[in-house]
Amino acid sequence: NAGVTQTPKFRVLKTGQSMTLLCAQDMNHEYMYWYRQDPGMGLRLIHYSVGEGTTAKGEVPDGYNVSRLKKQNFLLGLESAAPSQTSVYFCASSPRKTDEAFFGQGTRLTVV
Amino acid sequence: AQSVSQHNHHVILSEAASLELGCNYSYGGTVNLFWYVQYPGQHLQLLLKYFSGDPLVKGIKGFEAEFIKSKFSFNLRKPSVQWSDTAEYFCAVRGNDYKLSFGAGTTVTVRA
Numbered sequence: 534n535a536g537v538t539q540t541p542k543f544r545v546l547k548t549g550q551s552m553t554l555l556c557a558q559d560m561n562h563e564y565m566y567w568y569r570q571d572p573g574m575g576l577r578l579i580h581y582s583v584g585e586g587t588t589a590k591g592e593v594p595d596g597y598n599v600s601r602l603k604k605q606n607f608l609l610g611l612e613s614a615a616p617s618q619t620s621v622y623f624c625a626s627s628p629r630k631t632d633e634a635f636f637g638q639g640t641r642l643t644v645v
Numbered sequence: 646a647q648s649v650s651q652h653n654h655h656v657i658l659s660e661a662a663s664l665e666l667g668c669n670y671s672y673g674g675t676v677n678l679f680w681y682v683q684y685p686g687q688h689l690q691l692l693l694k695y696f697s698g699d700p701l702v703k704g705i706k707g708f709e710a711e712f713i714k715s716k717f718s719f720n721l722r723k724p725s726v727q728w729s730d731t732a733e734y735f736c737a738v739r740g741n742d743y744k745l746s747f748g749a750g751t752t753v754t755v756r757a
Binding site: 564566568573574575576577578581583589591592623625627630631633634636637638639 | 651654677679687688689690691694696735737739741743744745746747748749750
């Protein structure tokens, strides 16, 4: 039972480098989300998608881009990493608008 | 835009004590409400959810929550906590715009 899988689990980047975080779900869910979790700030929504080929901005989208070319995958890109993007990133998916979200294990990203 | 407010940042209590965590949200329309738990080093897991019907919702591990529409609140309760309930608890709300927004979280420490 894979559920929601995030790749990689840990990464250290230098300022200015780029990278892509991959989220894959095998539950055929329509909705997918990217969050960042910072101490004392809870989870903040970066971007989300309501279906294949669609994306929308969340609460803190600046500095990030996303793509949902396939229904099962939701990619989060950092074009030019900054130390302020040091965080734990969680991906989630849900089958319908009214259902709960299922979370991945998280990616711990450090930008030095 | 919707927002979620959790009143307590850190709660410390002894085993067998009762727990109540406050959650208020701001959103003018119909909402779906959730409580998630995050144990140390793990991803978020659903405790309970409210969509409609009985405003008193029972979840896993003896947790329950009450939706009070007039107060825009969805408080979490447990009559008698255990050491294993030490975790971070998040309230979340989803409105008609598909976004799933989280509060800042409450860290609960249960002392044996």
